[in-house]
Amino acid sequence: MAPYLPDPPVGIVGIGSDAPAQLLTNHDLEKLVETSDEWIVERTGIRTRHIADDKTTTSVLASNAARRAMADAGVTPEEIDVIVVGTATPDMLFPSTACLVQAEIGARNAAAFDLAAACTGFIYGLNVIAGMIRNGTCETGLVIGAETLSKILDFQDRTTCVLFGDGAGAAILKRVENGKGLLSVRMLSDGTLGDMLKLPAGGSLHPATHETVDLRLHYIKMSGNNVFKSAVKSMTGIVRQGLNDVGIGPGEIDLLIPHQANIRIIEATAKKLRLPMEKVFVNVHRFGNTSAASIPIALDEARSQGALQDGMTVAVVAFGAGFTWGSAIHRF
Ligand code: ACO
Numbered sequence: 001m002a003p004y005l006p007d008p009p010v011g012i013v014g015i016g017s018d019a020p021a022q023l024l025t026n027h028d029l030e031k032l033v034e035t036s037d038e039w040i041v042e043r044t045g046i047r048t049r050h051i052a053d054d055k056t057t058t059s060v061l062a063s064n065a066a067r068r069a070m071a072d073a074g075v076t077p078e079e080i081d082v083i084v085v086g087t088a089t090p091d092m093l094f095p096s097t098a099c100l101v102q103a104e105i106g107a108r109n110a111a112a113f114d115l116a117a118a119c120t121g122f123i124y125g126l127n128v129i130a131g132m133i134r135n136g137t138c139e140t141g142l143v144i145g146a147e148t149l150s151k152i153l154d155f156q157d158r159t160t161c162v163l164f165g166d167g168a169g170a171a172i173l174k175r176v177e178n179g180k181g182l183l184s185v186r187m188l189s190d191g192t193l194g195d196m197l198k199l200p201a202g203g204s205l206h207p208a209t210h211e212t213v214d215l216r217l218h219y220i221k222m223s224g225n226n227v228f229k230s231a232v233k234s235m236t237g238i239v240r241q242g243l244n245d246v247g248i249g250p251g252e253i254d255l256l257i258p259h260q261a262n263i264r265i266i267e268a269t270a271k272k273l274r275l276p277m278e279k280v281f282v283n284v285h286r287f288g289n290t291s292a293a294s295i296p297i298a299l300d301e302a303r304s305q306g307a308l309q310d311g312m313t314v315a316v317v318a319f320g321a322g323f324t325w326g327s328a329i330h331r332f
Contacts, residue, residue: 003245004185010130011181011330014073014172017300018064019050019287026162033158040162045263049165049288052148057091059100061168062146065296066105069142073172077105081138083112084128086121086145086292088199088321089152090114101144110142118197119259119320120187121145121292122169123328127185129173144170145292152199154219163262164220165288169296180331183313184245186238187326193230196223197321231265231319235327236272239317242327248313250275253329255308259318260284260294269317281307291320308332
């Protein structure tokens with residue numbers, strides 16, 4: 001893709017997030033599959049993850065995060081022109097989760113649609129909405145990353161069930177003053193590697209049947225090692241592209257917020273970018289991998305912990321199923 005054009009400037013003016021109250025610890029998982037707290041912490045950094053109950057769907061978490069982002073931005077539901085929900089775990093195939101959120105929050109003037117880019121959904125969504133604001137079809141946009149991955153996890157498969165968690169994060173986008181907001185957004189994909197991380201059944205390829213259920217095809221399947229190698233290479237490359245667009249080096253980033261998939265992927269990416277870990281925000285130990293929700297939850301937590309402050313130049317980067325990957329450089 002061609003470089004992002006930061007003029008007129010568009011940026012994040014409000015952030016909010018939500019996660020289910022219930023925590024699943026590594027010790028809880030030891031009772032379900034052949035694993036150990038030690039193995040999970042050493043290989044992933046994850047200690048706990050939030051897990052939704054039966055009544056808590058993706059749209060419930062998304063709507064809660066959206067309300068908080070609107071309150072933070074001082075925006076009413078009627079002012080929202082478009083809602084984009086990045087998710088791999090919609091409430092159902094249709095209507096879209098974005099439409100469910102639209103109804104729930106009362107955004108009666110908004111267009112609404114879902115965006116399928118797995119863990120990169122929030123960054124893809126930022127770019128889609130920023131483009132709409134720049135072309136004048138929209139003034140105020142709501143982008144949400146929301147997941148209830150626990151509902152598509154196979155709690156008999158130790159190679160995946162220890163990695164993921166549930167949650168949602170949202171951001172309000174509007175025109176901002178010159179020199180602020182999104183300075184670059186980069187997005188890429190490689191569908192030839194799609195087999196490495198997928199949910200095989202439930203679509204037109206393998207519609208739901210008794211057989212697909214018996215074969216456990218409605219759960220995440222992943223080739224972890226291959227995902228790991230591609231993630232580090234792709235995330236490093238696309239942050240460099242973004243920095244190049246802006247004409248700055250890694251040393252001029254105040255904070256890197258990487259997709260929270262695995263502490264080893266995060267550390268390897270930071271090392272390749274020559275960024276000290278003090279400049280890298282990490283909450284994977286408490287949330288696990290929340291896919292599209294990971295970056296907006298981290299943005300919200302970074303801000304409430306004081307790690308993200310006005311005036312800072314922040315790089316966010318994600319990688320996910322597809323494969324898709326993307327980066328955004330944002331001055332707050
Ligand atoms: N507990 C104990 N042992 C386990 C577990 C577990 N939960 N899972 C796998 N093992 C075993 C394997 O069976 C294997 O045993 P074997 O040697 O007897 O065959 C051994 O541990 C090593 O397995 P590897 O897969 O080689 O372990 P690795 O060091 O690669 O770690 C992991 C696995 C954590 C999945 C890693 O590959 C990884 O993090 N990959 C990236 C996954 C990821 O983050 N995906 C999401 C990113 S994209 C997105 O967010 C959608």
